[in-house]
Amino acid sequence: MNETRRCSGQATVELVAALPMGLLAGYVAFQLLAAGYALSLADGAAEAGALALASGRPAREATRDALPGWAEDDLEVGIRGGRVTVRLRPPSLSGAIAERLTVTGSAAARPR
Numbered sequence: 001m002n003e004t005r006r007c008s009g010q011a012t013v014e015l016v017a018a019l020p021m022g023l024l025a026g027y028v029a030f031q032l033l034a035a036g037y038a039l040s041l042a043d044g045a046a047e048a049g050a051l052a053l054a055s056g057r058p059a060r061e062a063t064r065d066a067l068p069g070w071a072e073d074d075l076e077v078g079i080r081g082g083r084v085t086v087r088l089r090p091p092s093l094s095g096a097i098a099e100r101l102t103v104t105g106s107a108a109a110r111p112r
Helices: 002-054 059-065 069-074 095-100
Strands: 075-080 083-088 103-108
Touching: 002 059, 002 075, 002 083, 002 103, 059 075, 059 083, 069 075
Parallel strands: none
Antiparallel strands: 075 083, 083 103
16 A cells, blocks of 8 residues: 555656646647747738739738738838838747747749
8 A cells, every 4th residue: 555655646746847848749740730820821911912003002010911910010011113022020038038939931923
């Protein structure tokens, strides 16, 4: 009976010790997925902006319309010639981490 209690206590200690590492691994995985999603959104928004620019519509507005609401505060749009560049920070619990994971998408189109 004593040995069973010791094994049970050891399993609890191991679980408590491993829990922070599991949470950290989950957070890192979430951040990488968020960065990948942000890159996909930035590419799509840049393409929408370039297509709008080519058809004579405002590129900034089209770029912002192509993104979900959470991205409006974390967005930079650059237009130079026929190229639209979108810089987007992914969602994160830490602003410093989000800044380091900032992604850029760009697209170009020729005006008619």
